[in-house]
Each structure stands twice: as structure tokens, then as C-alpha cells.
Amino acid sequence: MALGPPNITQTLLPPPTYHASLILTSAARPRRHRHHSRDAARLWDFHPPRPMSITFRQLEIFVAAAGDCNFRRTAERLGVSQPSISNQIRALEGHLGHNLFERRRGSPPTLSDEGRIFLEKAKELVLGRQEMEQQTRNTRGPRAIRLAVTATPLLLDAYIRPRLPTFCEQHPNIQLDFVPLHPTRGAAPMVLAGEVDLAVFTGDFVIDERLQSEVVNTVAVSIYCSPALARRGARPGVKLADLPWIMPPDEFRPTRFMWRILKEAGIEPRNIIARSQFPDVIANMCLEGHGIAVLFDHFAASGLEDGRIVKIGPQLPSTSLVLLIGPRAQRLAAQPAVELFRQATRRLASR
The missing domain is CATH 3.40.190.10 (Periplasmic binding protein-like II)
Structure with a gap:
């Protein structure tokens, strides 16, 4: 049984066949100075340089980029420049002979059919190397x-x-x-x-x-507010959506969940007085009477018991x-x- 890491190139694809017109670029071909003979140039055409092997770094970058489908985000997460990500991906594509991503101007890159197939093998190799390094340490x-x-x-x-x-x-x-x-x-x-x-x-x-x-x-969730705000909402003509609300930022995923369940309950808050990315900040502002908030019942239990907050509005579905x-x-x-x-x-x- 082989103990060392697998040969990446042999594992991923069969030995490539080379053709001078496919491998050599204008930058790679030697300039034919006057003192170069035609025989020397012809010899170069029949013996092209061997392409570089695939590296584990290229595989790691590809796996990360495949998860993001956004090279800028991948570069920020890995702490490198975006051109570096693009260059590594293109080098990998050049070695394989096909595009791993579909690129369209104005749209984020998406995995091609070949890219999806290659991704599974790349993940196996990256994971195998990580496990081997961990076992060695x-x-x-x-x-x-x-x-x-x-x-x-x-x-x-x-x-x-x-x-x-x-x-x-x-x-x-x-x-x-x-x-x-x-x-x-x-x-x-x-x-x-x-x-x-x-x-x-x-x-x-x-x-x-x-x-x-x-x-x-x-987990059960409900709409909570202070007793004073609940009495205000009970007045004739006052709609729950018009009272002050405290919500997470719009771009947060929990906000999408809240908007969905509130809309299903027939409520679309129109008076959002504050936003916070921290659930405990939202809960504390609600406990202090600043506005209405959607809270998990188990986190609101203490405030409910001591009378600082009450449930208001329709029952919401569990999450x-x-x-x-x-x-x-x-x-x-x-x-x-x-x-x-x-x-x-x-x-x-x-x-």
C-alpha cells in the first residue's frame, strides 16, 4: 500500500498529449534571431516544454472558489488578491484543457459541467492531504x-x-x-x-x-413588546404594523425568515426604529420598552415572567x-x- 500522497496529475486525468500549436504561445516560443537556423526552430516545435503539474494550492483555491462562485469574495477570505485567484484558476484550466467556470460579463462565474465533475475529485484530494498532515503532526x-x-x-x-x-x-x-x-x-x-x-x-x-x-x-417564536406598547396597540384604529419595531439588518438571513413569517401572519412592519445584528441587543431594547420584536420564546421567558414584556399579535409558526x-x-x-x-x-x- 502506498503511504505517500497520490500523484495529482495521474489521479485526475490521463497523461495529456501535446501539440506544439496548442502548448506554445508567442511568449513561450524563442525569437528567431538571424543567427538561429531553421533546423533549431523546427527542433523546438517538435519538443515543446512540459506543462507544470497541478498543485495542491490550485486545488484548494478552486474548491474555495467553487463554494463562493465569486472570485473577489474568495480572495478576501483567503487573504490574497483577486488576480491571484483568477490566475490560479486559469492555470488549472489550462492544464486540464477545459473551462471549470462559465464566465459571462456582468454575472458571477458559475461551475461548468466539467467543473462540477472535477470538484468532487479535488475535494477528495484536498481532504486527503489535510488528514495526512494532521496524522503526521x-x-x-x-x-x-x-x-x-x-x-x-x-x-x-x-x-x-x-x-x-x-x-x-x-x-x-x-x-x-x-x-x-x-x-x-x-x-x-x-x-x-x-x-x-x-x-x-x-x-x-x-x-x-x-x-x-x-x-x-x-423552537417557538412570538411577537413581544412592553405592556405600555401593547396597550397603545390595542387602541381603535391602531395597526400593529405602524407601531415601532426593532429588526435585524435587511441583508441578514434571519431577517428574511422574520419578514416571511410576519407576512404570512398578515403583518408588514412599516415603522422600524432600530436595527441590530445582535439578537441580545434586540431583546434588551424590547425589554426596555423601545419597540416590538420577534423573539424566541425560551429567551423571552424571564421578561415574560416578571411582566416587563407581553406577547402581542397573532401566533407565529415555530422555526x-x-x-x-x-x-x-x-x-x-x-x-x-x-x-x-x-x-x-x-x-x-x-x-
């Missing part, structure tokens, strides 16, 4: 595993972090790197791009054969807590981390 004791994970801030602070001391003591070979959940892209693109291996979020169930997805809990498990987290060694997230989110009160 950990030659003693149980095989260590490192996972990038993400969760919504409230879930992380209230339910996952309190369990971490016990988890770290029981599983010293598992290192969890917590990555902030991207507010506009959401969890699924982060897992598909390989940025995180495990994610839990509130929202719709994700159907993708590349991921394991499961609904681990159902799902979804667990996404990427390829690395699907391995047997990673199951304790998966179970940590699963059990922590199951503690939330469900309707």
Missing part, C-alpha cells in the same frame, strides 16, 4: 482531530459554551475552532465551501446530498434548529463533537 496518543464549527451567538453562549469544559476534558483529542456564523451567507454555504465542518442554525431544512442535515429541535454535518465531521472520530451540538440544541424548549 499527531504521532503520539489518540489521533487528534480538528474541526471548525459555528452556531448562532445565542445558541453558542447559552447552550454550547457551558458544556465545553466537560467536553474538552473527556475528549482531549478533539479541538474545536469556533468560527463566527456569517450573517448574510448563512451556514450551508460555509459548510459546502469547507470553511466549517459542523454548524447549527435556526431556519429551513437544507437538502443537499453533499451534507448530512437534520432537524434537532423545533427549526438545523444541524449541518460536513464531510470531516461525518467521520467516526468526530462523532463526540456532533453529539455535543445535538444534545445542546435539544435542551431548548420546543413547542
